[in-house]
Amino acid sequence: MTQQNFSDIATELWENGWAMFPIEQARVEQVKASFPDFVARRVRLDDVDQWHVQLSGESEADVGLVVRNGGNHDRKWFFHSNPALNAAIKLDKIKPQPDDYRFLVLHDSLRSYAAGLGAQIMDALDELYGLGAAASYRACLQQTMPYSTATLRSLYYPSGVEQTGAKVHVDRSLLTIHFGDEGGQLLACKGPGDTVHQAVSPPPGFALVFFGVKILWVSRGEKQPLWHLSTTQSGQDRLAHVHFGHVDILDYLVPDAKNAYCDFFARFQEIVQEPEYEWRPSLVA
Secondary structure (H helix, E strand, O other): OOHHHHHHHHHHHHHHOEEEEEOOHHHHHHHHHHHHHHHHHHHHHOOHHHHEEOOOOOOOOOEEEEEEEEEOOEEEEEEEEOHHHHHHHHOOOOOOOOOHHHHHHHHHHHHHHHHHHHHHHHHHHHHHHOOOOHHHHHHHHHOOOOOOOOEEEEEEEOOOOOOOOOOOEOOOOOEEEEEEEEOEEEEEEOOOOOOOOEEOOOOOOEEEEEEOOOHHHHOOOOOOOOEEEEEEOOOOOEEEEEEEEOOOOOOOOOOOHHHHHHHHHHHHHHHHOOOOOOOOHHHOO
16 A cells, blocks of 8 residues: 555545555454454353453453353453563463464454554655654554553454443544444444444455544544444354554543543533643653
């Protein structure tokens, strides 16, 4: 993909709130094929609890393997890889089985690939719109910081009679890159009360990029995050992979994606009214 391509992606993202672009699909397929087997080993070995990492300053463990239960037939598996997970494995705090390493290597490779795409999109946004946020974005790809560490999430919803997707929300990221859906759809809307939903799931060979809630700060309120939800298809497993890229906002944390927009926007409105208000990436640690 050329620099001109990234400029086109950035322009479409800025103007429409989301953009679709081509990717190396083989990277996604390899992770998708190995993730269910990784989960099945955790169940068989009963070692899910060792796969949690809690970042300093955050309220709960949200790196590694996370299980969310909404009922007996509504069980969602999320795997998050980032530098903190790699460090935990190297320090022997997490002890993978021999069969786990293929999945871990593939997952981290997809994370690195997604991080590179996000960084180049941010470079283009900086150049075109003077955001001054690319340096902070790149720092969050490498460092572990509370609520600001870039993460690749793989999600796996095994089919079940009560399995559901995700309710209407915005992400707590600056950029979200979504790598396709199997067994479900990603839908965009105008907010929680909107009944008109637009299907935006990227087809194989493409990814979708859109703004999370931190765009409010970085664009000084000019741009909005994308409200979205997901659905599942009856009788099918749902698999998808999502990269969350951040900037480190020292003045406000966005700890809860469920309330990210309402909480952040209330605080953002107060700040933007102050005469000295300014997005200053030079203040980012």
